[in-house]
Amino acid sequence: MTRGRLFLLLTAAVGFLLLYVPLLILVIYSFNASRLVSVWGGWSTQWYVELFRNQAVLNAAWISIQVAVISATLGTALGTLAGFVLSRFGRFRFRLLFTGMATAPIVMPEVVTGLSLLLLFISMEQIIGWPSGRGLLTIIIAHSTFCLAYVAVVVQARLTDFDRSIEEAAQDLGGRQPWIFFQITLPVIAPALISGWLLSFTLSFDDLVIASFVSGPGASTLPMLIFSKVRLGVSPDVNALGTLIMAVVALGVVLGAWQMRRAERMRRRDEQRAMRGDA
Amino acid sequence: MSDTPGRSRIGKRLVIGIPMVWLLLFFLIPFAIVLKVSLSEGMIAQPPYGPILEWSEDSWLPAYVGSLFNYEWLLDDPLYITAYLNSIWMALVSTFFCLVIAYPMAYLIARSSPSTRTTLLMLVVLPFWTSSLLRIYALLGLLSPNGYINTVLQWLGVIDAPLQMLQTDFAVYLGIVFTYLPLMVLPLYATLEKLDESLLEASADLGASGFGTFWQVTLPLSGPGIAAGCLLVFIPAVGEYVIPALMGGPDQLMIGKVLYTEFFGNRDWPVASAVAIAMLAFLVIPFMMLRNSSALRGEV
Numbered sequence: 001m002t003r004g005r006l007f008l009l010l011t012a013a014v015g016f017l018l019l020y021v022p023l024l025i026l027v028i029y030s031f032n033a034s035r036l037v038s039v040w041g042g043w044s045t046q047w048y049v050e051l052f053r054n055q056a057v058l059n060a061a062w063i064s065i066q067v068a069v070i071s072a073t074l075g076t077a078l079g080t081l082a083g084f085v086l087s088r089f090g091r092f093r094f095r096l097l098f099t100g101m102a103t104a105p106i107v108m109p110e111v112v113t114g115l116s117l118l119l120l121f122i123s124m125e126q127i128i129g130w131p132s133g134r135g136l137l138t139i140i141i142a143h144s145t146f147c148l149a150y151v152a153v154v155v156q157a158r159l160t161d162f163d164r165s166i167e168e169a170a171q172d173l174g175g176r177q178p179w180i181f182f183q184i185t186l187p188v189i190a191p192a193l194i195s196g197w198l199l200s201f202t203l204s205f206d207d208l209v210i211a212s213f214v215s216g217p218g219a220s221t222l223p224m225l226i227f228s229k230v231r232l233g234v235s236p237d238v239n240a241l242g243t244l245i246m247a248v249v250a251l252g253v254v255l256g257a258w259q260m261r262r263a264e265r266m267r268r269r270d271e272q273r274a275m276r277g278d279a
Numbered sequence: 280m281s282d283t284p285g286r287s288r289i290g291k292r293l294v295i296g297i298p299m300v301w302l303l304l305f306f307l308i309p310f311a312i313v314l315k316v317s318l319s320e321g322m323i324a325q326p327p328y329g330p331i332l333e334w335s336e337d338s339w340l341p342a343y344v345g346s347l348f349n350y351e352w353l354l355d356d357p358l359y360i361t362a363y364l365n366s367i368w369m370a371l372v373s374t375f376f377c378l379v380i381a382y383p384m385a386y387l388i389a390r391s392s393p394s395t396r397t398t399l400l401m402l403v404v405l406p407f408w409t410s411s412l413l414r415i416y417a418l419l420g421l422l423s424p425n426g427y428i429n430t431v432l433q434w435l436g437v438i439d440a441p442l443q444m445l446q447t448d449f450a451v452y453l454g455i456v457f458t459y460l461p462l463m464v465l466p467l468y469a470t471l472e473k474l475d476e477s478l479l480e481a482s483a484d485l486g487a488s489g490f491g492t493f494w495q496v497t498l499p500l501s502g503p504g505i506a507a508g509c510l511l512v513f514i515p516a517v518g519e520y521v522i523p524a525l526m527g528g529p530d531q532l533m534i535g536k537v538l539y540t541e542f543f544g545n546r547d548w549p550v551a552s553a554v555a556i557a558m559l560a561f562l563v564i565p566f567m568m569l570r571n572s573s574a575l576r577g578e579v
Contacts, residue, residue: 101302109517142305249408
């Protein structure tokens with residue numbers, strides 16, 4: 001091994017350690033029998049038991065899951081339309097405005113987004129009486145808006161390197177637009193939709209700041225609950241919750257990578273077959 | 280798109296119209312309202328701000344009664360200016376450390392064999408997909424006075440009393456680097472991966488040392504990735520709320536925290552709105568740079 005290579009490995013290791021050491025310790029201490037953070041009291045699963053008995057945590061988790069599923073779905077539907085417009089519609093009036101609005105939510109500071117949406121909801125309630133009060137609905141609207149932006153970027157990228165000749169062939173064969181979209185375009189961009197949906201779900205499930213602004217009494221999401229718990233000090237059942245969430249995410253990422261690799265292998269095999277002409 | 284005009288034009292209008300209306304209503308109009316509230320006067324009312332237009336009996340046009348009062352307030356009170364400058368400074372420093380730590384990671388990934396590359400990329404992405412709040416919580420456990428680092432150091436006899444690591448600038452820097460590291464690694468990796476290796480060989484053949492090649496060839500060629508990564512970290516770091524709220528000291532001023540306190544603590548909505556508008560004014564230049572960043576097209 002050359003000196004340069006060793007130096008590279010060591011410096012890269014710093015970053016990976018920084019990413020994983022805190023998480024690893026969190027996982028280990030979620031099985032700590034002692035209530036004190038600094039004392040190791042032997043292995044135990046009591047914090048997991050406590051977590052599943054804690055009604056507030058379960059309620060908040062259920063609210064967060066509902067919000068994330070609906071926002072991701074709505075955001076994906078709207079974001080697909082927006083991504084389609086961005087990559088396929090060329091010039092139209094207000095294009096600059098559309099592009100700006102469709103991508104800006106990604107870089108907007110969370111505090112600003114939260115504040116602006118809350119002021120909107122309050123004004124709307126004053127003027128048209130809807131949405132009355134704040135809660136699930138207002139969080140979903142807020143989350144769908146930033147999900148829209150992320151999905152639009154992902155879908156646009158996918159449509160840009162998509163082979164348009166397939167669509168043109170379908171058109172030459174007499175296909176009409178909505179049919180072509182649902183039969184040809186949608187299946188091809190499906191992977192982008194899936195990753196966009198998953199990204200949206202994660203971002204929505206993780207959001208604390210925007211939800212704190214636009215939520216109302218009785219609608220505390222999981223991050224809001226964790227934040228108020230953490231402000232009061234470190235509590236061991238949050239370790240257990242963190243470990244569970246990480247386990248789910250790790251499983252998802254590994255399965256996703258495995259699935260992608262399998263799809264890639266199959267595609268390559270099909271290509272080779274087609275080349276040999278025995279399809 | 281298609282040769283059948285009538286129907287497809289309506290279809291096209293719908294495809295543009297639906298997301299357009301949504302974004303106008305839930306993105307653009309809210310900003311107009313923030314702007315409006317920032318020009319109004321705070322008062323004890325429900326909601327706690329006054330009107331900026333007033334109708335009177337003698338004229339059918341409303342009179343403008345808003346003012347730049349809140350902005351003057353931001354300029355007068357050193358608290359806000361300090362908070363802005365401090366946020367920008369802290370975001371710059373953390374972005375720099377993020378870059379220094381992320382570069383070797385991205386370089387290593389780009390130079391690995393395809394199978395190792397997938398695994399390493401997965402390791403970078405994985406924390407990004409878990410809750411950032413829980414990751415900050417994990418870091419809190421590590422740094423707190425009776426946390427693991429202090430316990431181990433005391434047990435080893437390196438220190439007598441616990442080190443005060445939380446509620447310091449250091450904790451906030453570490454928190455930002457830890458949270459946003461994946462956002463720096465990914466664009467860096469994307470440019471380094473495309474780097475033509477024959478250029479590196481040519482440089483070596485011409486007698487450049489390993490470091491010389493890196494400094495004169497690799498680093499300049501990865502410029503777009505560096506720019507994209509830095510903007511992706513810097514922009515959210517400036518407005519960050521959670522990290523300074525949990526890891527910084529009570530007197531540490533960052534603008535996201537100031538806005539939050541102004542709104543929820545002091546219930547001064549007009550000032551909070553003015554803080555928000557001023558924050559966006561600060562971020563316009565990085566926004567524009569990000570939009571034009573070539574490394575970001577087709578990624579994120």
